[in-house]
Amino acid sequence: MFEIKHTLCPSCSVGCGINVILDNDEVVGTFPYKRHPVNEGKNCLNGRNSVERFNDKIGSDIDLDKAIMEISKEINDSDKVTVLLSGNNSLEEASAIKSFSDENNFNIAFYADDLGNFEDVASYNDVENASNVLIIGDILCENPLVGRRIVHAKQNNAKIFSNIKAEKSVTANISDEVSSSSVGEFLDKYSNLDDSSVIVFNTVDSAEDLDKIRNSGLKVLPVYSKPNTKGVLSIVEDNSKDELIEVLNDTDVLLVVNDNIVDEIDFDFKSISKIISLSAFENDTTKISDIVIPIKSWLEYDGSFVNAMGDTQNFSGVLESDVSSVFEIFEKINN
Numbered sequence: 571m572f573e574i575k576h577t578l579c580p581s582c583s584v585g586c587g588i589n590v591i592l593d594n595d596e597v598v599g600t601f602p603y604k605r606h607p608v609n610e611g612k613n614c615l616n617g618r619n620s621v622e623r624f625n626d627k628i629g630s631d632i633d634l635d636k637a638i639m640e641i642s643k644e645i646n647d648s649d650k651v652t653v654l655l656s657g658n659n660s661l662e663e664a665s666a667i668k669s670f671s672d673e674n675n676f677n678i679a680f681y682a683d684d685l686g687n688f689e690d691v692a693s694y695n696d697v698e699n700a701s702n703v704l705i706i707g708d709i710l711c712e713n714p715l716v717g718r719r720i721v722h723a724k725q726n727n728a729k730i731f732s733n734i735k736a737e738k739s740v741t742a743n744i745s746d747e748v749s750s751s752s753v754g755e756f757l758d759k760y761s762n763l764d765d766s767s768v769i770v771f772n773t774v775d776s777a778e779d780l781d782k783i784r785n786s787g788l789k790v791l792p793v794y795s796k797p798n799t800k801g802v803l804s805i806v807e808d809n810s811k812d813e814l815i816e817v818l819n820d821t822d823v824l825l826v827v828n829d830n831i832v833d834e835i836d837f838d839f840k841s842i843s844k845i846i847s848l849s850a851f852e853n854d855t856t857k858i859s860d861i862v863i864p865i866k867s868w869l870e871y872d873g874s875f876v877n878a879m880g881d882t883q884n885f886s887g888v889l890e891s892d893v894s895s896v897f898e899i900f901e902k903i904n905n
């Protein structure tokens with residue numbers, strides 16, 4: 571029997587709604603959720619393909635009790651345990667993971683794309699109504715449903731200035747001026763814009779760039795690569811890439827919760843004695859992990875994500891699953 575159920579896209583922080591198409595409880599496709607206020611009936615290719623990760627779903631045919639015992643031994647025997655939170659964790663999961671780490675005196679690490687934490691951010695309407703939009707990164711390609719708001723701003727006569735390293739990019743095509751200079755030089759060049767201008771960015775060159783963005787006096791919109799990075803930032807502080815590498819250099823046991831950090835940072839993970847992954851899907855991090863525990867995917871539990879502009883959005887599970895949740899796994903480890 572075909573069914574269509576509504577949830578959120580997990581493929582970036584914009585927070586678009588998607589409809590999942592189920593055939594006898596199997597995910598077979600997606601199509602856009604017409605009335606969703608963020609994406610208004612559109613999804614990008616990444617969003618439409620988000621359910622393809624079900625092709626890499628980790629099977630539940632493991633001896634869970636044995637794996638939990640192994641994990642308990644590893645984390646009890648070491649005084650250098652690091653728990654890596656992820657922007658893929660829901661708000662509720664992130665709170666539970668933090669409590670678990672605090673109770674056990676483990677290090678917590680969290681990587682937020684090196685974009686930092688901005689308390690006050692621009693809304694998507696602010697972007698549409700901006701007089702000027704400064705873009706850092708290929709937003710139209712990588713976060714198209716924010717890119718769509720930038721196109722609307724241009725239709726409203728905004729000037730679009732972009733800083734993009736790639737020779738060709740979708741964002742460059744709609745920009746009035748394109749620069750491939752350092753982000754710092756780019757920000758200096760446009761430091762006198764009026765205060766209805768907005769900076770939209772999904773990359774920077776350095777922490778100094780973040781300071782310049784903070785001190786610009788303009789509205790800013792960091793667009794993270796994961797659906798709940800902004801939500802997790804309200805629970806723990808983020809680590810820059812360099813800070814994270816420092817933490818990992820001092821880690822014997824790394825517990826990764828629903829993340830693929832191996833693809834994000836250049837680090838010799840072989841230097842860590844034990845890597846334990848809790849993950850719904852196979853990825854390069856689960857492939858090098860010593861212990862892998864399957865957990866429910868975002869389609870299999872209820873929770874909430876905070877999108878790039880700071881709105882908390884609830885989602886409901888659309889699939890039944892007998893796989894354990896993050897909460898159940900941590901409860902078992904603690905017992």
Ligand code: SF4
Nearest residue numbers: 579581582586614617
């Ligand atoms: S813009 Fe981001 S949230 Fe929206 S459909 Fe694309 S990947 Fe998903």
